[in-house]
Amino acid sequence: xxxxxxxxxxxxxKSDGNDYFKRNRFGAAIDAYTEAITLCxxxxxxxxxxxxxxxxxxxxxxxxxxxxxxxxxxxxxVKAHYLMGLALLRKAEYTEGIxxxxxxxxxxxxxxxxxxYMVETIWQELAKAxxxxxxxxxxxxxxxxxxxKVTCEVALKERxxxxxxxxxxxxxxxxxxxxxxxxxxxxxxxxAAAADTPTEVPDYxxxxxxLDIFRDPVITPSGVTYERAVILEHxxxxxxxxxxxxxxxNASQLIPNLAIKAAVQAYLDxxxxxxxxxx
Numbered sequence: 001x002x003x004x005x006x007x008x009x010x011x012x013x014k015s016d017g018n019d020y021f022k023r024n025r026f027g028a029a030i031d032a033y034t035e036a037i038t039l040c041x042x043x044x045x046x047x048x049x050x051x052x053x054x055x056x057x058x059x060x061x062x063x064x065x066x067x068x069x070x071x072x073x074x075x076x077x078v079k080a081h082y083l084m085g086l087a088l089l090r091k092a093e094y095t096e097g098i099x100x101x102x103x104x105x106x107x108x109x110x111x112x113x114x115x116x117y118m119v120e121t122i123w124q125e126l127a128k129a130x131x132x133x134x135x136x137x138x139x140x141x142x143x144x145x146x147x148x149k150v151t152c153e154v155a156l157k158e159r160x161x162x163x164x165x166x167x168x169x170x171x172x173x174x175x176x177x178x179x180x181x182x183x184x185x186x187x188x189x190x191x192a193a194a195a196d197t198p199t200e201v202p203d204y205x206x207x208x209x210x211l212d213i214f215r216d217p218v219i220t221p222s223g224v225t226y227e228r229a230v231i232l233e234h235x236x237x238x239x240x241x242x243x244x245x246x247x248x249x250n251a252s253q254l255i256p257n258l259a260i261k262a263a264v265q266a267y268l269d270x271x272x273x274x275x276x277x278x279x
Contacts (some may be wrong), residue, residue: 007119010039012048012149012273017049044073051083069243078107082122094133101126109216120229134170144172156181193231208244209234214264218254222247223259 017032033050040046051066070080085100101122134163158255201213207227216228222245226234234243235251242249 010036010043013039013047014046017053021049021053021056024056027197028055029053042073043071044077046078047073048077048083051080053275055083055086060087063087065089076107078104078118078122082118088126089099089129089132092136093137094129094189097127098129101129119215142256201267205267213261214257217257217260217264219257219260220245220247220249221253222249225260228254 013032015037017029017036018034020026020029033046033053033103036043036046047066047070054060054063054066061084067080067084067087069076071084074080081100081104085097085104088097088100091097094206100158105119105126108122126191126232201233206213207217207230209223209230210227212227212229214225217225218228218231220231220242221223222242224242224244226243231243231254232251235249240248240250
């Protein structure tokens with residue numbers, strides 16, 4: 001069989017795999033993609049398609065293996081980075097998993113024919129991943145703070161107890177400083193724990209239409225900032241005008257709002273994604 005015939009057969013097998021996948025016959029789909037891979041192992045989409053089947057079957061080890069192979073063949077594959085991120089997150093490797101999802105998001109936004117649905121899906125998974133990362137770190141910090149607080153309280157009480165034994169007759173004077181110290185200690189630890197309390201996102205960091213935090217903010221000539229995907233959908237389905245000011249508006253007039261994008265990133269970095277995300 002010549003190279004062209006091999007490639008054609010591999011594509012047929014991929015098409016068969018796609019049909020099986022749509023019918024939730026993931027085992028059959030895996031077999032078809034595997035045959036395609038055997039014929040043409042250097043085609044990354046065969047690997048990512050098979051990886052998707054592994055995802056559906058919760059086979060995280062094989063998901064990581066196929067995603068990693070796809071990335072070796074095409075490091076700009078949005079789907080491969082996305083799937084690799086999910087596999088790593090399953091192993092609680094939050095830092096590396098988030099890096100993979102961020103790479104997928106960047107590539108997806110920059111793709112000439114990128115899917116807005118895919119970008120939104122990646123964003124949602126990234127939001128959940130960062131929240132899980134924050135929650136994991138927050139839990140550890142909370143335990144460490146509580147342990148330190150108990151140690152400090154015990155040490156403080158022991159100190160005052162020893163002073164009482166050595167200085168009988170000054171009981172009234174010693175009780176008051178101890179209580180004040182315990183109150184101060186409580187205040188210090190409450191303030192330290194406040195950083196791990198979920199917060200509300202400021203209004204100026206949220207799209208006026210979706211009321212959700214900006215992912216890809218763009219500004220109109222009238223000075224209103226919207227989420228890119230949302231305003232583009234409005235222009236296409238509703239009309240070519242600004243939905244708030246009603247001034248005429250075309251897609252070509254939308255400019256990335258880099259200031260808001262930087263402010264969003266700064267907010268997320270500072271607060272550790274410690275807020276509820278709509279997913």
